[in-house]
Amino acid sequence: MEKGRLEAFSDGVIAIIITIMVLELKVPHGDTFATLRDHDHDLWPKFLSYILSFVYVGIYWNNHHHLIKAADRINGGILWANLHLLFWLSLIPFGAGWTGETGFAPAPTALYGVVLLMAAIAYWILQKAIIAEHGKDSLLARALGRDLKGKISPFFYVLAIATAMKYPLFANSLYVLVALIWLIPDQRIEKVLKEDDRKH
Amino acid sequence: MEKGRLEAFSDGVIAIIITIMVLELKVPHGDTFATLRDHDHDLWPKFLSYILSFVYVGIYWNNHHHLIKAADRINGGILWANLHLLFWLSLIPFGAGWTGETGFAPAPTALYGVVLLMAAIAYWILQKAIIAEHGKDSLLARALGRDLKGKISPFFYVLAIATAMKYPLFANSLYVLVALIWLIPDQRIEKVLKEDDRKH
Amino acid sequence: MEKGRLEAFSDGVIAIIITIMVLELKVPHGDTFATLRDHDHDLWPKFLSYILSFVYVGIYWNNHHHLIKAADRINGGILWANLHLLFWLSLIPFGAGWTGETGFAPAPTALYGVVLLMAAIAYWILQKAIIAEHGKDSLLARALGRDLKGKISPFFYVLAIATAMKYPLFANSLYVLVALIWLIPDQRIEKVLKEDDRKH
Amino acid sequence: MEKGRLEAFSDGVIAIIITIMVLELKVPHGDTFATLRDHDHDLWPKFLSYILSFVYVGIYWNNHHHLIKAADRINGGILWANLHLLFWLSLIPFGAGWTGETGFAPAPTALYGVVLLMAAIAYWILQKAIIAEHGKDSLLARALGRDLKGKISPFFYVLAIATAMKYPLFANSLYVLVALIWLIPDQRIEKVLKEDDRKH
Numbered sequence: 001m002e003k004g005r006l007e008a009f010s011d012g013v014i015a016i017i018i019t020i021m022v023l024e025l026k027v028p029h030g031d032t033f034a035t036l037r038d039h040d041h042d043l044w045p046k047f048l049s050y051i052l053s054f055v056y057v058g059i060y061w062n063n064h065h066h067l068i069k070a071a072d073r074i075n076g077g078i079l080w081a082n083l084h085l086l087f088w089l090s091l092i093p094f095g096a097g098w099t100g101e102t103g104f105a106p107a108p109t110a111l112y113g114v115v116l117l118m119a120a121i122a123y124w125i126l127q128k129a130i131i132a133e134h135g136k137d138s139l140l141a142r143a144l145g146r147d148l149k150g151k152i153s154p155f156f157y158v159l160a161i162a163t164a165m166k167y168p169l170f171a172n173s174l175y176v177l178v179a180l181i182w183l184i185p186d187q188r189i190e191k192v193l194k195e196d197d198r199k200h
Numbered sequence: 201m202e203k204g205r206l207e208a209f210s211d212g213v214i215a216i217i218i219t220i221m222v223l224e225l226k227v228p229h230g231d232t233f234a235t236l237r238d239h240d241h242d243l244w245p246k247f248l249s250y251i252l253s254f255v256y257v258g259i260y261w262n263n264h265h266h267l268i269k270a271a272d273r274i275n276g277g278i279l280w281a282n283l284h285l286l287f288w289l290s291l292i293p294f295g296a297g298w299t300g301e302t303g304f305a306p307a308p309t310a311l312y313g314v315v316l317l318m319a320a321i322a323y324w325i326l327q328k329a330i331i332a333e334h335g336k337d338s339l340l341a342r343a344l345g346r347d348l349k350g351k352i353s354p355f356f357y358v359l360a361i362a363t364a365m366k367y368p369l370f371a372n373s374l375y376v377l378v379a380l381i382w383l384i385p386d387q388r389i390e391k392v393l394k395e396d397d398r399k400h
Numbered sequence: 401m402e403k404g405r406l407e408a409f410s411d412g413v414i415a416i417i418i419t420i421m422v423l424e425l426k427v428p429h430g431d432t433f434a435t436l437r438d439h440d441h442d443l444w445p446k447f448l449s450y451i452l453s454f455v456y457v458g459i460y461w462n463n464h465h466h467l468i469k470a471a472d473r474i475n476g477g478i479l480w481a482n483l484h485l486l487f488w489l490s491l492i493p494f495g496a497g498w499t500g501e502t503g504f505a506p507a508p509t510a511l512y513g514v515v516l517l518m519a520a521i522a523y524w525i526l527q528k529a530i531i532a533e534h535g536k537d538s539l540l541a542r543a544l545g546r547d548l549k550g551k552i553s554p555f556f557y558v559l560a561i562a563t564a565m566k567y568p569l570f571a572n573s574l575y576v577l578v579a580l581i582w583l584i585p586d587q588r589i590e591k592v593l594k595e596d597d598r599k600h
Numbered sequence: 601m602e603k604g605r606l607e608a609f610s611d612g613v614i615a616i617i618i619t620i621m622v623l624e625l626k627v628p629h630g631d632t633f634a635t636l637r638d639h640d641h642d643l644w645p646k647f648l649s650y651i652l653s654f655v656y657v658g659i660y661w662n663n664h665h666h667l668i669k670a671a672d673r674i675n676g677g678i679l680w681a682n683l684h685l686l687f688w689l690s691l692i693p694f695g696a697g698w699t700g701e702t703g704f705a706p707a708p709t710a711l712y713g714v715v716l717l718m719a720a721i722a723y724w725i726l727q728k729a730i731i732a733e734h735g736k737d738s739l740l741a742r743a744l745g746r747d748l749k750g751k752i753s754p755f756f757y758v759l760a761i762a763t764a765m766k767y768p769l770f771a772n773s774l775y776v777l778v779a780l781i782w783l784i785p786d787q788r789i790e791k792v793l794k795e796d797d798r799k800h
Contacts, residue, residue: 211409216416218413220416227498231507231508261409
């Protein structure tokens with residue numbers, strides 16, 4: 001029950017985040033394709049930025065989905081760790097809007113990386129809070145055990161932030177790379193759950 | 201469970217898409233009916249475009265609803281095929297805003313067709329992903345078997361895109377026509393499900 | 401199941417409608433209370449219009465809730481009658497924004513009445529579609545039988561539309577009056593349901 | 601069932617409220633970090649105001665969650681008390697936007713306090729409506745019995761409103777203080793529920 005409402009609320013917030021980003025794609029005032037590429041209104045970077053951020057929010061929804069599914073119990077700490085994650089995810093539309101509007105300029109690229117890094121840290125805290133509730137030897141703890149992707153992503157974000165001011169294109173490529181790594185569905189949890197089924 | 205959350209998230213995103221379109225109907229600054237038809241703010245095309253897009257999103261919600269209801273299992277590929285569909289649906293408000301603001305001008309009409317075409321392709325991919333999970337001989341595969349509407353819609357979209365630059369009115373009529381075809385509820389799935397019930 | 405998703409989707413759309421109206425209450429650029437009452441930005445009529453529309457959307461949510469609860473089965477016609485109702489409800493923020501921005505001027509007041517009238521008609525169609533599915537002698541049909549409020553509301557809306565251009569204040573008072581009538585919770589359905597329980 | 605839909609609708613509205621606040625963080629037009637701190641567009645107070653309001657809405661979601669979980673029955677009065685609470689919560693983005701835009705100026709700070717005070721009163725009314733439905737001697741009534749936090753919060757809000765025009769910084773500190781008090785999860789209800797379990 002408690003878990004159901006945590007999922008419902010998170011789904012609601014994530015659904016809104018993923019959808020309001022499209023509001024940054026403002027309708028141009030002219031009626032030709034050329035107006036889509038006006039000096040002040042080039043739609044391509046905005047569109048690319050929208051795709052990238054849509055994929056990131058989709059990845060978080062997907063992983064959040066699997067993480068909460070594996071949890072049996074929810075406590076107050078988990079509720080707040082979850083809200084903390086939603087807070088940083090809610091800043092992705094702002095980051096995406098700024099990188100898109102400026103054509104992936106240095107400062108916006110660095111800021112976007114900070115938002116992604118903070119979201120990754122918040123996700124890690126949420127994982128820890130859930131493991132703490134279930135015990136270090138629990139099925140869940142083992143399922144999340146190695147978490148290679150979760151460990152290398154922050155490294156890429158930090159690298160991107162450090163290089164964004166000089167090499168924004170390289171930094172943005174790193175964001176694309178991390179997204180591609182995550183697009184391979186995270187089957188760790190499901191695999192261990194299935195193994196556990198087999199033993200019983 | 202897994203299916204429930206996929207539905208809840210999709211419902212959330214589709215509900216937001218269908219509702220934020222109304223934000224394009226900006227409140228006029230005057231207080232007479234004439235200001236609703238100002239040169240820069242003619243509300244009629246915007247309103248017609250809102251109706252058309254509301255109906256399209258409604259059709260997708262309706263069909264999505266039936267499709268997921270028929271599915272028994274969800275996998276990672278289906279989750280992403282679903283997000284891919286939501287991505288293209290999320291661009292309908294942008295397309296609708298541009299056709300509405302320009303009074304169904306050629307370029308916006310063509311772009312709107314591209315969005316509808318991509319959404320149709322994404323829906324087809326989602327169908328394929330669900331059939332692949334359930335097997336080619338499954339009840340679901342048979343239920344979706346012919347899918348006449350799904351097969352002719354892209355043809356109309358392509359025709360509309362090809363003619364939009366010269367005959368935007370004709371292209372927009374095709375969009376209305378496709379919407380009318382789909383408004384007839386898709387009873388394929390329900391019919392086969394009922395037949396199956398009868399056999400058992 | 402089917403009913404559950406209809407409720408969830410409707411709840412989502414109504415929740416968004418009731419909340420995006422607040423976006424019309426634009427933050428003033430000054431930092432004193434006086435700026436809240438600037439010539440071009442008088443917040444009072446906007447706030448009153450927000451309250452009135454919040455109450456109307458709340459009433460519809462409340463009644464929709466009871467209506468769907470009483471239904472046993474959903475069909476394609478009901479799904480579309482429901483979307484039709486949501487369409488007109490989605491125009492309430494536009495109507496509220498215009499009456500609020502213009503201080504309840506004649507034309508906006510008339511338009512607001514048209515939106516309310518169309519929503520009332522759409523609700524009536526939805527009721528008819530549900531009764532048609534359940535049969536004229538069903539518990540539901542009896543429960544909705546008299547529907548005094550539903551019958552007198554359109555009369556008030558028509559009166560308000562007819563008088564709005566000359567007496568906008570009177571017309572707006574009628575909208576307040578109808579809202580007050582509906583605020584008395586609709587206990588018809590619940591009462592008959594309870595009587596039915598007692599008989600069994 | 602009835603309770604489920606009340607939760608779902610409240611979750612939807614609260615999810616939207618917490619997310620649309622981020623729309624106040626408008627993307628700057630320049631592409632340097634300096635533009636984030638432009639005279640007319642200093643992002644820091646907006647960001648701080650966003651954090652504070654995110655936490656407040658999160659607290660209300662959290663408490664609302666526990667309150668409704670403890671309730672067994674819902675009636676019309678509770679539905680409307682709930683909508684009344686959602687109404688005041690929906691004004692938090694407006695209050696947050698104004699304090700953020702003006703750097704926590706006196707008048708916006710006072711208005712923000714009024715919104716928080718009204719939300720607290722609305723929450724208290726909702727509690728009373730739920731207790732009235734369940735009886736004064738019910739488990740729920742005992743669980744909510746002392747409600748120290750709920751009783752001291754309005755006192756702080758009133759103090760903040762009274763001092764906001766002269767000492768806006770002090771008033772805003774009080775809002776932060778109340779948020780910190782509430783961040784300690786409200787375990788009253790859960791504790792009594794557990795004690796009750798132990799007795800049986």
